[in-house]
Amino acid sequence: MTLNSVLVVGAGTMGRGIAQWFAQQSVKVQLLDSNEATVKTAIDSINASWDKLQAKGKFSEAETNKFKESLSACNWENIKPDTDLVIEAIIENLEIKNDVFNKLDGICNSETVFASNTSSIPISSLAKSLPLERRERFLGLHFFNPAPIMKLVEVIKGHWSKEELISDFTTWFTEHKKEVAICNDSPGFIVNRVARNFYGESLRVVNHYDTEKMKEVDNVLKKCGGFRMGPFELMDLIGIDINYSVTESVWNSFYNEPRFAPHQLQKKMVDSGRLGKKTNGGFYDYE
DSSP: OOOOEEEEEOOSHHHHHHHHHHHTTTOEEEEEOSSHHHHHHHHHHHHHHHHHHHHTTSSOHHHHHHHHHHEEEEOGGGOOTTOSEEEEOOOSOHHHHHHHHHHHHTTSOTTOEEEEOOSSSOHHHHHTTSOHHHHTTEEEEEEOSSTTTOOEEEEEEOSSOOHHHHHHHHHHHHHTTOEEEEEOSSTTTTHHHHHHHHHHHHHHHHOSOOHHHHHHHHHHHHHTTOOSSOHHHHHHHHOHHHHHHHHHHHHHHTTTOGGGOOOHHHHHHHHHTOOBGGGTBSSSBOO
């Protein structure tokens, strides 16, 4: 399988990371978002990241220039219909995602592969409203933050996904130095299903907003558990609102099974607008 062009829908943290990684693989990347200012900010951020990496000797000037040439902003009017792959990386909302995929289905060629970076919604739920030919070329590709650095990508087979599609993407990602985990199409797949307890039990241990207790939990899990980041640090990095949304989605999908239940502290943080690093304050302060 050859991937020459990719459209990434969603220019938030994950979308921009995915776009950056694909551009570094000599793939032409279009980045789309409902907010054009967000796309501009994302591309500026990606270019600044490449400049820093070049200054550190990670990339040559020629490589950096090639990456920048490979990445461009787009809107719904100038999407290339013959793009090889579309990856959706927007809000964890089934209805909104379905609207986006149905709109894309009317634009893209029948050979274009559709994929979602969803961390919790079953792939079959996202594909079911599309024509059969499109459903057969629909899969989950779940990257991890930061996408240009994290090796793992979950490749998820939906009910209609062709086996050869899963095989082709597994081979392609492996050739491009990603570690592939082939997953069943179940809520949370592998990592986010297991991670609910990493976050949930930590929240239950702390129980209420207490910076010292949060630091203690983070330090214990890093020093004794071997994690690079503690759960509260990681929630701040991901975005507490995003983490809460994924937790709710997995919990609802498992019929409110207690082990996946959200914690009241998560909701309090979201309601207060303290969402992590992106708001300069979450479980910790970043000002």
